[in-house]
Amino acid sequence: MTARRPPLPTDAELQILRVLWARGASTVRAVQSALGGAERTGYTTVLKLLQVMHGKRLVRRDERERTHIYEAAIPAEDTQRRLVSDLAERAFGGSAARLAMRALSSAPASADELRAVRTLLDRLEREGDA
Amino acid sequence: MTARRPPLPTDAELQILRVLWARGASTVRAVQSALGGAERTGYTTVLKLLQVMHGKRLVRRDERERTHIYEAAIPAEDTQRRLVSDLAERAFGGSAARLAMRALSSAPASADELRAVRTLLDRLEREGDA
DNA sequence: TTGCCAATACGAAGACCTTCGTATATCCTG
């Protein structure tokens, strides 16, 4: 059997992953600061979360130094894809396209973003033809 | 103050809402059957869920007859929009457009669906110009 | 060396979700 893919991150876990994706490998302390400091989240809370995430293989950990360094085990793109698929499954009968349309029509997107979507669409239709 | 909007549905709640959206107002028994019968979900489980959802105002209930009739309190479109916004917030820095792109590039969409997305895009860009 | 600060590990509390058992009421059939 191959190494299992980790489960989808929970809410608090996703918050931490966002920090790790943005900052790259980080200490617990750095993650905690990025989350808004002690006002928002206690240090041991972040630590515990990272430990749990390590158990789930959502993050990797470098323990060579006393102060451990954590980094996301899975790129943002992959995780985002899986989150979207999950939502499509749960709320859109499995159709990611319907989900995408709901997303586009729900929030006002900038002209730049709309252009980017169109470019992507062009590419997808070309590939579909091929 | 105006009537509060209900919270986002949980997983099991969403499953039930999907039945109510598809079938319209239904009895507990009908929902349970639609979910795959007793093999999949016990009757009292569905009942309890609907009672909880009623408490959260996710569903409305007609109690005039002994056998209550439940219906979704919020249309599928609205709830889907809120679910998408929530995910955009949690995993895409608030950008629904980036979420849409991830959705489109993650799952193969049919040509029909791609056309529909393009049409929607046309409309959005027109409205943006206006 | 002693004592302090910072880090990790661990456990447990409290919240929410899902599931189901049981109690009770109501209806219908014979």
Added chain:
DNA sequence: CAGGATATACGAAGGTCTTCGTATTGGCAA
């Protein structure tokens, strides 16, 4: 009218998630 089937109500168990307190260890400065 009695008995069974079917309905609702309620409580509680078991799971997961998030939070934090406390214990312990390692390093460093005076």
